[in-house]
Amino acid sequence: MKLVIAVIKPFKLEDVRDALMALGIQGLTVTEVKGYGRQKGHTEIYRGAEYAVNFLPKVRVEVVVPSDRAAKVVDTIAAAAKTGQIGDGKIFVTPIEHAVRIRTGETDANAL
Amino acid sequence: MKLVIAVIKPFKLEDVRDALMALGIQGLTVTEVKGYGRQKGHTEIYRGAEYAVNFLPKVRVEVVVPSDRAAKVVDTIAAAAKTGQIGDGKIFVTPIEHAVRIRTGETDANAL
Amino acid sequence: MKLVIAVIKPFKLEDVRDALMALGIQGLTVTEVKGYGRQKGHTEIYRGAEYAVNFLPKVRVEVVVPSDRAAKVVDTIAAAAKTGQIGDGKIFVTPIEHAVRIRTGETDANAL
Amino acid sequence: MKTASASRRILGWTAATLAGLAASPALAQGPTIDGADTAWITTATALVLLMTLPGLALLYAGMVRKKHLLAVMAQCFAAAMLVSVLWMIAGYSLTFVGGGSVIGSLDRFFLAGMSLESVNDLAANLPESLFAAFQMTFAIITVALVAGSVADRMRFSAFVLFAALWLFIVYVPIAHWVWGGGFLGEWGLLDFAGGTVVHINAGVAGLVACLVLGARHGYGSENLSPFDLSLAVIGTSLLWVGWFGFNGGSALGAGSRATMAILVTHLGASMGAIGWMAAEWWTRGKPSVLGILSGAIAGLGTITPASGFVLPWHALIIGGVAGIVCFWACTWLKQRLRYDDSLDVFGIHGVGGVIGTLATGVFAVGALSASPANPTGSPGLLEGNAAQLQTQAIGVVVTIVWCAVATFVVLKVVDLLVGLRVSPEAERMGLDVTQHGEALQ
Amino acid sequence: MKTASASRRILGWTAATLAGLAASPALAQGPTIDGADTAWITTATALVLLMTLPGLALLYAGMVRKKHLLAVMAQCFAAAMLVSVLWMIAGYSLTFVGGGSVIGSLDRFFLAGMSLESVNDLAANLPESLFAAFQMTFAIITVALVAGSVADRMRFSAFVLFAALWLFIVYVPIAHWVWGGGFLGEWGLLDFAGGTVVHINAGVAGLVACLVLGARHGYGSENLSPFDLSLAVIGTSLLWVGWFGFNGGSALGAGSRATMAILVTHLGASMGAIGWMAAEWWTRGKPSVLGILSGAIAGLGTITPASGFVLPWHALIIGGVAGIVCFWACTWLKQRLRYDDSLDVFGIHGVGGVIGTLATGVFAVGALSASPANPTGSPGLLEGNAAQLQTQAIGVVVTIVWCAVATFVVLKVVDLLVGLRVSPEAERMGLDVTQHGEALQ
Amino acid sequence: MKTASASRRILGWTAATLAGLAASPALAQGPTIDGADTAWITTATALVLLMTLPGLALLYAGMVRKKHLLAVMAQCFAAAMLVSVLWMIAGYSLTFVGGGSVIGSLDRFFLAGMSLESVNDLAANLPESLFAAFQMTFAIITVALVAGSVADRMRFSAFVLFAALWLFIVYVPIAHWVWGGGFLGEWGLLDFAGGTVVHINAGVAGLVACLVLGARHGYGSENLSPFDLSLAVIGTSLLWVGWFGFNGGSALGAGSRATMAILVTHLGASMGAIGWMAAEWWTRGKPSVLGILSGAIAGLGTITPASGFVLPWHALIIGGVAGIVCFWACTWLKQRLRYDDSLDVFGIHGVGGVIGTLATGVFAVGALSASPANPTGSPGLLEGNAAQLQTQAIGVVVTIVWCAVATFVVLKVVDLLVGLRVSPEAERMGLDVTQHGEALQ
Numbered sequence A, B, C: 001m002k003l004v005i006a007v008i009k010p011f012k013l014e015d016v017r018d019a020l021m022a023l024g025i026q027g028l029t030v031t032e033v034k035g036y037g038r039q040k041g042h043t044e045i046y047r048g049a050e051y052a053v054n055f056l057p058k059v060r061v062e063v064v065v066p067s068d069r070a071a072k073v074v075d076t077i078a079a080a081a082k083t084g085q086i087g088d089g090k091i092f093v094t095p096i097e098h099a100v101r102i103r104t105g106e107t108d109a110n111a112l
Numbered sequence D, E, F: 001m002k003t004a005s006a007s008r009r010i011l012g013w014t015a016a017t018l019a020g021l022a023a024s025p026a027l028a029q030g031p032t033i034d035g036a037d038t039a040w041i042t043t044a045t046a047l048v049l050l051m052t053l054p055g056l057a058l059l060y061a062g063m064v065r066k067k068h069l070l071a072v073m074a075q076c077f078a079a080a081m082l083v084s085v086l087w088m089i090a091g092y093s094l095t096f097v098g099g100g101s102v103i104g105s106l107d108r109f110f111l112a113g114m115s116l117e118s119v120n121d122l123a124a125n126l127p128e129s130l131f132a133a134f135q136m137t138f139a140i141i142t143v144a145l146v147a148g149s150v151a152d153r154m155r156f157s158a159f160v161l162f163a164a165l166w167l168f169i170v171y172v173p174i175a176h177w178v179w180g181g182g183f184l185g186e187w188g189l190l191d192f193a194g195g196t197v198v199h200i201n202a203g204v205a206g207l208v209a210c211l212v213l214g215a216r217h218g219y220g221s222e223n224l225s226p227f228d229l230s231l232a233v234i235g236t237s238l239l240w241v242g243w244f245g246f247n248g249g250s251a252l253g254a255g256s257r258a259t260m261a262i263l264v265t266h267l268g269a270s271m272g273a274i275g276w277m278a279a280e281w282w283t284r285g286k287p288s289v290l291g292i293l294s295g296a297i298a299g300l301g302t303i304t305p306a307s308g309f310v311l312p313w314h315a316l317i318i319g320g321v322a323g324i325v326c327f328w329a330c331t332w333l334k335q336r337l338r339y340d341d342s343l344d345v346f347g348i349h350g351v352g353g354v355i356g357t358l359a360t361g362v363f364a365v366g367a368l369s370a371s372p373a374n375p376t377g378s379p380g381l382l383e384g385n386a387a388q389l390q391t392q393a394i395g396v397v398v399t400i401v402w403c404a405v406a407t408f409v410v411l412k413v414v415d416l417l418v419g420l421r422v423s424p425e426a427e428r429m430g431l432d433v434t435q436h437g438e439a440l441q
Ligand SMILES: Nc1ncnc2c1ncn2[C@@H]1O[C@H](COP(=O)(O)OP(=O)(O)O)[C@@H](O)[C@H]1O
Pocket: A007, A034, A035, A036, A037, A038, A039, A056, A058, A085, A086, A087, A088, A089, A090, C026, C027, C028, C029, C030, C062, C063, C064, C065, C101, C102, C103, C112
């Protein structure tokens, strides 16, 4: 299995989820994160003190899938999350050796 | 070493932590996340506009352990986090190649 | 490629980012997390009810780098995040098999 | 002396008084100032300011998303500070000082001639500085109310410009027509504390504005749910308490006219909340907190024009009807007509204002507005005076027409000058960061 | 005229007055309304409403977890809107209009007969509409207070039903006995602004309710700490300011009786906060913010019955004792007795109310309640009148017994009808989502 | 009778009155209490308390980081409860009762002798208990204001001790000099509601305190931006509304002097907000919400000493200048001088207080302070009385010098006794957890 980690723009979350559902993906986990990258942040001013907000709000989507579906999932996320603007984010794939569904104790592919 | 990632119900966090402590685990890292899965969300209504809240609050527990202890840790978390209800969550295991304790510079198993 | 995961003290974030930038790292992702470890939490009392706050606020920094740079990145983070006090945190390294930049579709090393 | 002052207190706004006043000089000097009346109206002025700062700002902040939260508070604040200055420069004078049936005069331009002794004949028991300040707080909240309809997408600069123009082109004339000696008052329109001037006015302006600006991005598809509804609970509470000054203060004195107005106001709010809650519980299975709050505001807005003319049991009816009808307007009607009035200014204030102004014509009890000059007071339909309901309907129509047309023109002018709406990108990032360079953490 | 009104103002509630009133007709018409008294009591009414909306709602919201935050605010809001309507339908009449030593009459059912001229003989210097509204705000807050004991687990529908029944079965009779011409007032019980009627009553009801409902899930094991204590700071502040209207308004007029009551109230609050802070600092090493707030509320609740009868230096003592004893009650005592009174309504209001009511019997200064009709006023133990302390004790016992028994019965009825407590699953998910379909983000 | 009371109301604080009073006994008994004046000043007292609790607490909380948020609220709360008790023990007496040109007496130690009938000759139309309470609220907010300068780093115990000492060593004497019959008042200093006593005083003390404590860790390098600015919007709103009581109440009666003061106060606030907003928009491209709020406070602080002496159009000028100059002080000047006044108490209150006190000497209109005893009133430079401006300048200098020196001494004593500043580790963890054992979640 593979863990696909996508760091995307927050307002693209619904699109990504819908695209993954269309693919038959049944579960995923989302975290609010802050990203630092090529995309510039903005400046906030409080009584004359300027603060550069370099970290931009992003959303990290994690989805574990059978290895043979990973490529398709990556492509799907990439298509759904793309605006073509800087800051669209990244997708990373890392191996997962073992998976368990807590409720039933099913393991690996059955657990997803 | 292995990184054990468990996505569980928030109110089970204390139980999981206690169970891991009983096992001699000395550290772990917790993130508030939102999960999407078979478990249904609820509906929120604001002046007639209904919003389906599909993402449910979950907690992700990350714990890095020596490879030989991973199976035991997975079982322990699974036992502690289980309610038998839908939405109990998942456990994933992924390899960790290297670990460092920042304070002392100790590495790998000594760093945990 | 490698994913370097560092769990550090929140106020060290700027230092770590600056050190990584000096190294030429162009992107990273940050999550607010809570850590449990050797470092003791504090106690909060509300009208006579004492609560041990065992989880301390930490920040998780994730940065994906080409495999040959991983060691350097780990050392850099370790140096920047170190106070020598308990609770400084950990660094973990895990393999990444594939990376995509959503905006352009570039992959692997070019995507970072 | 006491008797005179008491009767003055009981008098309040009545058609008869207003008709009489048109003939007399609007400003006078004299030792008619009453300490008790001054004490209460000073308090009422503070209460009505509290309704906008922070009441309305909190209500609105509690209904928007996190990234727009400060921006909507800023608009309420800007309305307050800007309208205050413009009111004292010319708004007060054009509304309440002399003039004919269409508009006041500039005799008090920059408040020239206002002294410690001067009074306005419309309230000769109060220092003129107090009367001007009390009326100012009504102008402030009316302008601020409009911000709710266009929340999350209007440029800050555009709102500031809009507020200035709209004050003079819409609020000032209508307030003069109804309260300042103008033709609607002369025709006998009963509007104790602002069913037409404040609520219909703000509601219709909000509707026009949200139609001109267009819907928020993601309206109908994305989750636009409130970030922190607890702010709306605080805001509604402060509006409710402040409304004691709004309606009770409109008696322009301390006495039983004021306290009866407060009692019916409170009952209207309570029944509005109960009505909306019941309707929602019945149709959707759960009483939402925002529904309860919305019902309370609907009840308050609706009872406003009637508050000095009706008895407690009328308030129970008016409030309950308000809660149910406004619930229907904000859910069924809005979805049917497909306009995006972000925070339902039209559905609550506009609809409530119409119901309340008409209900005043139905339920008005002559004895409550009776005075030596007008011993029968102003009775309504239930007391056999069907003409009153007709007058009320005319007042509603005149207000809607003028407000709709003039608001449309003002918006087009503002759009030409600075552009009404932020860019889609700015809307996505949030008005807080893009308009003010700040954000909640 | 001025002299008469001044003495009336100084008179306030005294046993003698109440005894005298029982014989006279309760409602009168006449030109006795005083403008200054009306101005102040109108303000006081707004201040007491502010105590519940949003004061108490914020205090409670600031002490619960995020998932229950809106729900507890909703219960305060619901108490306000529901009690208001029921009070005007029958509560006011049953409490304050005519009737004998046990209960009032239905002469003002639906406020029938209330006009601009009518007054209640209990406060003939005020319009009756104002007197009824002022007293209503006391009923509101008493009912809302009870919500704190059962926070995080009571069904919204159950609370609504409970509020309606409890108002008539517990609040109305006790308020009549003490203030409305009933037997406790006739026996000479001194309770200026609600030590028995409001604080003991709410505290005991809260204790009974939390025992009947049982403890929150996770009580004693899980971390139930507050989500956003800053809300409690705002809430306590508004309660403090509003209490000026609560105690100062209970003089039923503008004058030195009211202002002295406000001064001692303020000192009681300050010393309560200092007392609790000191006790906590001493025993636990740190002065918590919640401790300081709790002490202030304890001081305010405790000084309430005494506020019209004591001098400033008495308030220093009463407040300080309140802070320390209530600290002890909310920590040591509660843990020992193992009940889960979520937000310590009993430990603060119940215990504080008892201390305050007894302290009134100890410290009362005759001169403060003296009037032409009762030149010696109502002195307490320190001035040699030990009987007063006994009367106070009787008042405490009667209130506790009636309240405990009747509250228990009301709860059982509500449980039968709609069920008191949400399901464990709903409690875990949070009342906000399960009861109202909403949540803080 | 009415005439007398009206003129008393119009009288307010004038140099002539104060000079006259120094000779007469400070306390009197008599039937001079006026109901309407009492009603309004009671309300004003509540409004000024509202400025600190929760107004200032919210403003400050809205500007700090999450981990220090409760701590700064706790300091405002502690200031309120502690100053209240100390004021009644001796502060009131030393400030306002008898005594000579330097300090009052201890005749009202523990308020001994205060009864329902007693009045203070400085305001013989009010119950003495009310006068003492009203003045207390000014002492509270002045002390609480100082907390803003040292936010995020001062030990709670140190602040508590500081508050107690500073009250007696700095606030009480200066208040006596200006308002209590002391030398500054006798010399004719005009300070209607506290330009010197409150604003310069707090601002200078804040500056000294932040210099003595040193800058916050990370100042100038780390991101110290506010956690939840919406709290600051609420706080500023409540300060604004409360200021009606602050300045309007300083007329010590209900009448046109009070209402005119409120009107100019409101205009000063509005223009201050507009001034700061314009300056920021111009120089930085965006009008920030915090800027608008800051401008409003700057306008309010600046108009304070002038509020009883100037006309509305003067307020427009004073407010606008205040907004722009305070913007400059909080940005350019502060960065140039490199002190870390966390929440800009000096830049806003200190600078604003100086501008306002001098502006009073320029714009004062004699007619506004005229009275039978002083038919010309107190005119300023524009009416040809250049000496007044000189007197104002002397008042400013005396206040600054005494405050700076005495504050420095008090801080050093506190440092010796308990240590002023928390450890770097505690500062990093946040004052909430380290000082109070609590935290926002
Ligand atoms: N090397 C990296 N490791 C981890 N996260 C990264 C890395 N590079 C970028 N990111 C994440 O991706 C987001 C987008 O990257 P950015 O460089 O701004 O734009 P783009 O994706 O268009 O190249 C960043 O905000 C950050 O969260």
